[in-house]
Amino acid sequence: MVKTLGLIGSGMIGGALARLAVRAGLNVVLSNSRGPETLADLAAELGAHARAATPAEAALAGDLVVATVPLSAYDRLPTAELAGRTVIDTMNYYPERDGRVAALDAGELTSSALVQRHLAESSVVKAFNNIDFQRLFTSARPVGAPDRSALPVAGDDPAAKADVTGLLDVLGYDAVDIGTLADSWRSEPGTPVYVTPYLAPRPEGMSQEEGQRWFFETPGVPVSAARVGELAATAVRGTAGGSRAALSGG
Numbered sequence: 001m002v003k004t005l006g007l008i009g010s011g012m013i014g015g016a017l018a019r020l021a022v023r024a025g026l027n028v029v030l031s032n033s034r035g036p037e038t039l040a041d042l043a044a045e046l047g048a049h050a051r052a053a054t055p056a057e058a059a060l061a062g063d064l065v066v067a068t069v070p071l072s073a074y075d076r077l078p079t080a081e082l083a084g085r086t087v088i089d090t091m092n093y094y095p096e097r098d099g100r101v102a103a104l105d106a107g108e109l110t111s112s113a114l115v116q117r118h119l120a121e122s123s124v125v126k127a128f129n130n131i132d133f134q135r136l137f138t139s140a141r142p143v144g145a146p147d148r149s150a151l152p153v154a155g156d157d158p159a160a161k162a163d164v165t166g167l168l169d170v171l172g173y174d175a176v177d178i179g180t181l182a183d184s185w186r187s188e189p190g191t192p193v194y195v196t197p198y199l200a201p202r203p204e205g206m207s208q209e210e211g212q213r214w215f216f217e218t219p220g221v222p223v224s225a226a227r228v229g230e231l232a233a234t235a236v237r238g239t240a241g242g243s244r245a246a247l248s249g250g
Helices: 012-023 036-046 055-061 071-076 111-118 133-138 158-171 181-187 208-217 225-233
Strands: 004-008 027-031 050-052 064-067 086-089 123-126 150-155 174-177
Touching: 004 012, 004 055, 012 027, 012 036, 012 133, 012 158, 027 036, 027 055, 036 050, 064 158, 071 111, 086 111, 086 158, 111 123, 111 181, 123 158, 123 181, 150 158, 150 181, 150 225, 158 174, 174 225, 181 225
Parallel strands: 004 027, 004 064, 027 050, 064 086, 086 123, 150 174
Antiparallel strands: 123 150
16 A cells, blocks of 8 residues: 655656645655755655655655656656656657657657667556646546545556556546557647547637636546546547647647
8 A cells, every 4th residue: 555655757747646646645755857855845845754855765765756847857766766667657748848749749659668678677667648737637536536636657567557546536537548658648748638639629719818717727627537538549640749739738
């Protein structure tokens, strides 16, 4: 059973997961590339169940570890400290931010398979990558709630996927197994299950400021496990990579 969640990366998705974990009674160990002192405010906000550390320390402390850094930094994840652990990969490939990655552009690998290749002694599971950070936090619901949403998970290790499914349940989501890391493209940017299903229809004609206010103030749309499965099944693999605009109301 997960008691402590390690976070390598504590930005928007990492912060949302940390808040959900603390709300669920878990301990969280926060880290980023800039040092524990830069996370003092977030740790203080989260309270006694949270502390800031280095990425290596977060890797060793977590029963499960979330890697939520820009994909361009995947090769800086600490391999030794993550060996033998389940690593939840929330990363997406955004070429305008990450630069071009030939293996992804050629369709030779998915981004999660690239991460798994780096973390050869870990079990990587793709999750939390297809929903924006605001809906990730506000759409979480308890078990049995009629408006509970589901999120896709993908991985090569069934036991690791089961552990991540259990974490989703604790945090407020059902899980839908969409296959192996080779299948994880089905939840990547540009696919039917990516971000849009969890958002209410956006009114046309809004200014950038109005759009950002709408993004932060508008409740999410529940997406059932059955619907997630349907959307993932209809995905067609196209050009790798996507835009981050939908993630910030831009």
